[in-house]
Amino acid sequence: MHLTSRAVFYLILDCFLLVTSLVNVPNVVHRPGVPFDVVARDGKVVVGAIHEASASAGIQSGDMLVAWEGKPVPFAELIEYLADRVPVGTDVPIVIRRGTEEIATSVKLVLYYRSLRFLVISLFVGIAVFGVGIFILLYHPEDLSARALHWAMITMGATIMGTWGAVNTAAVGAYIVRSVWFISYLGVAVSFLFFTLVFPIIRFPNVARYSSLLVVAVLGLGILFAAYQLSAMESASIEKLKVFQLLFDVFHFSLLVFVGGGLLNIARATLLAANIEERRKMYWVLWGLFIGAVPYLLLHILPQLVLSRYFIPEEFTTIFFLAIPFGFAVAVLKYHLFDVEVMINRTIVYGVISFFIVAGYALVVLLVASILGEEVVFERYFAVAVVTLLIGLVVNPLRLKLQSVVDEILFPARANFRRALTSAEALLQRALNRTQLFEQLVKAVHDVVPAGTVAVYEMQATGFERVAYRGSEPSSSFAPDKWTLGELRSKPLLVQADVVRTKRWRVLTGPMEWPVCIPLCSQVNEVLGIVVLKPRLAHEAYDEEELSFLVSVASQGADILERLILQEKIILAQEERLRLEELSNLKSYFISSVSHELRMPLTSIRMFAEMLRLQKSLSPKRRREYLEIIEGESDRLSRLIGNILDFAKIERGVREYHFTTVNAGQIVKKAARAMRYQVLQQKASLRTKLTKGAELVSADADALEEAVLNLLSNALKYSIKKKEIDLRVYPGQGKLVIEVEDRGIGIPESELPNIFDRFYRVRDDRTRQVGGAGLGLAVVKHIVEAHGGTISVKSVLGRGTNFRIELPAHPKHHQRKP
Numbered sequence: 001m002h003l004t005s006r007a008v009f010y011l012i013l014d015c016f017l018l019v020t021s022l023v024n025v026p027n028v029v030h031r032p033g034v035p036f037d038v039v040a041r042d043g044k045v046v047v048g049a050i051h052e053a054s055a056s057a058g059i060q061s062g063d064m065l066v067a068w069e070g071k072p073v074p075f076a077e078l079i080e081y082l083a084d085r086v087p088v089g090t091d092v093p094i095v096i097r098r099g100t101e102e103i104a105t106s107v108k109l110v111l112y113y114r115s116l117r118f119l120v121i122s123l124f125v126g127i128a129v130f131g132v133g134i135f136i137l138l139y140h141p142e143d144l145s146a147r148a149l150h151w152a153m154i155t156m157g158a159t160i161m162g163t164w165g166a167v168n169t170a171a172v173g174a175y176i177v178r179s180v181w182f183i184s185y186l187g188v189a190v191s192f193l194f195f196t197l198v199f200p201i202i203r204f205p206n207v208a209r210y211s212s213l214l215v216v217a218v219l220g221l222g223i224l225f226a227a228y229q230l231s232a233m234e235s236a237s238i239e240k241l242k243v244f245q246l247l248f249d250v251f252h253f254s255l256l257v258f259v260g261g262g263l264l265n266i267a268r269a270t271l272l273a274a275n276i277e278e279r280r281k282m283y284w285v286l287w288g289l290f291i292g293a294v295p296y297l298l299l300h301i302l303p304q305l306v307l308s309r310y311f312i313p314e315e316f317t318t319i320f321f322l323a324i325p326f327g328f329a330v331a332v333l334k335y336h337l338f339d340v341e342v343m344i345n346r347t348i349v350y351g352v353i354s355f356f357i358v359a360g361y362a363l364v365v366l367l368v369a370s371i372l373g374e375e376v377v378f379e380r381y382f383a384v385a386v387v388t389l390l391i392g393l394v395v396n397p398l399r400l401k402l403q404s405v406v407d408e409i410l411f412p413a414r415a416n417f418r419r420a421l422t423s424a425e426a427l428l429q430r431a432l433n434r435t436q437l438f439e440q441l442v443k444a445v446h447d448v449v450p451a452g453t454v455a456v457y458e459m460q461a462t463g464f465e466r467v468a469y470r471g472s473e474p475s476s477s478f479a480p481d482k483w484t485l486g487e488l489r490s491k492p493l494l495v496q497a498d499v500v501r502t503k504r505w506r507v508l509t510g511p512m513e514w515p516v517c518i519p520l521c522s523q524v525n526e527v528l529g530i531v532v533l534k535p536r537l538a539h540e541a542y543d544e545e546e547l548s549f550l551v552s553v554a555s556q557g558a559d560i561l562e563r564l565i566l567q568e569k570i571i572l573a574q575e576e577r578l579r580l581e582e583l584s585n586l587k588s589y590f591i592s593s594v595s596h597e598l599r600m601p602l603t604s605i606r607m608f609a610e611m612l613r614l615q616k617s618l619s620p621k622r623r624r625e626y627l628e629i630i631e632g633e634s635d636r637l638s639r640l641i642g643n644i645l646d647f648a649k650i651e652r653g654v655r656e657y658h659f660t661t662v663n664a665g666q667i668v669k670k671a672a673r674a675m676r677y678q679v680l681q682q683k684a685s686l687r688t689k690l691t692k693g694a695e696l697v698s699a700d701a702d703a704l705e706e707a708v709l710n711l712l713s714n715a716l717k718y719s720i721k722k723k724e725i726d727l728r729v730y731p732g733q734g735k736l737v738i739e740v741e742d743r744g745i746g747i748p749e750s751e752l753p754n755i756f757d758r759f760y761r762v763r764d765d766r767t768r769q770v771g772g773a774g775l776g777l778a779v780v781k782h783i784v785e786a787h788g789g790t791i792s793v794k795s796v797l798g799r800g801t802n803f804r805i806e807l808p809a810h811p812k813h814h815q816r817k818p
Contacts, residue, residue, distance in 0.1 A: 020158070086109060519558075
């Protein structure tokens, strides 16, 4: 552990604060106070509960305090300030009002703390908090957030231990002690808020940059507070003390804001943590701060501001501060807060826990004894003895339970091997695929075995590929040599000598970067993958229970992995079989559909050609009609063959488009003329509407005409009863829009996402009666997308369908080969 000069300077300051706080202990023990409670009620200062009647000179609860040593008493805290100036046993003249009568009397000052309860608790909690602050500085002195937390802990400990006591306002030491206390009290709020602004990331760089100014402000305000208070106490100036109390109340309100804002910052950082590891670390920090700070704020500071009294004795709220070092200790030891690496073992942890149990036991006995001692007289020693025995009976099971909890938190595999293994196996069994299995395997190991990194690698053709990890990010892949693969096949676990406490397992001596490596082998001894670990600390070693847990979990994971791989192979085989069957069915359907589509126009051409050849006496009108039919069927046949050839080109990726600037309106008109024969033949109507403006597009004229012809052909084909088709061309927001709308049978909404797929036909009894190869819309979509456009469809079943093509309106001269 190397300490910088700054860290050494901080340690010297820590020692100064600690010594100053301990020097003040006799003043706290002998702090003078009145023999009754003083409370504010309805804007008046009145006597509360009487604690020592012999020193109260007949004063009764409810009497109003009018004057103290001839000075008026406008607020309750004034009595503490004036009493701190004189020693215990002094008779102080006061004036009280009982009803309408004012009575001049005197009270004898007694000890402010009637038992050692407050002092013992304050010292115990203060030293514990102080110790955590020094620990953080020693292990991470260069981190800004760690230094801020160090000062928050140190100043909190100094504030707890160095509380107000008897004061000699003429002594220099009183100014030093009181200045240290005010600086510490201010430092707690400022350091804590500063810590939450720079942890876990620095949110406000300017705040961090000018942190020295905050130190100067805290030092200056602390010294001014102490000087002003002691000056006011020495002069016994009511006005000065009243101003001081106002300033102190303002500070307490600021303390509420600072600590409350800090807690919100930590809560926000917890919610925004990047991963579960960071979130768990932040949970311990948040709960420690919340449990430690909130009772003090709500039961001590807030009642003092509002009611000038406490809800419960100060020492009871002080005990809650122990949650703060406990939360940070767990975050450091288990989750390496601030990247602190500390070697721990159960002996050390149990020793610390035992110390806190004994100390806690003593505190509980002290608390109970002091409480009973204030309420009973004769029977109190007997009662205290009985209660002490009862507490002893409760503490021993508590000690065993705490030991179990410590094992569960820090050493889960050692605490309950069988339960941890059962839980891990149940977690692995829930995996439905390899990805889930690898994630669950990493989680199962990381939750039980302490490790800085846990990773799973799967064997691939080129070596091991990382598939899941927790902790520090490991390498994404590595290629094992023949020796390593041989060792993995023959050994259940490979470990390096410095991370194992038992000689049962094979010590690794080959070129492996991982201290712990557990193979995942199949039943035929094929390496499917590996689980690897790196300890959290450089020389951390694993026990027998932890290594056995790793081997058992890896064995279970390997069995499940092999089963999942087999399942995947079976599923892939079934999918391949279904794909081949579907492809065969599509092929048969395609051949059947194409044969039918080709036969129909060929039959018509042949029939009308024979009629022209055989019937010599046909009129010219009839001859023109037959020739138009032959021409129309030829066009229809040509389009079908063109679709098939275009689709083949698209499938092979050789379809080319030659772009020039063309008039889309003219292309649409040409397509409408080409469909005239089929429209007339089916007694349908085709309405064409061309809106002028932005008709020029960069396009392949033949391909664009083919797309429109396919849409018109489809519209005509599926218009069974109401054969009305609208063809529209119009500009729209930088696009050229082409719409083909029919009033045919429509398309079910569930089928719309698939209609542009090759060979796809809508599964409907009415559509099966209509011919088609299922290629037209696939060709249309390819043409439109090759032009940088989009095609969409809207349809209502039984009411018709609308196809909408949108193409860029601005010409672009280039040749595109998709």
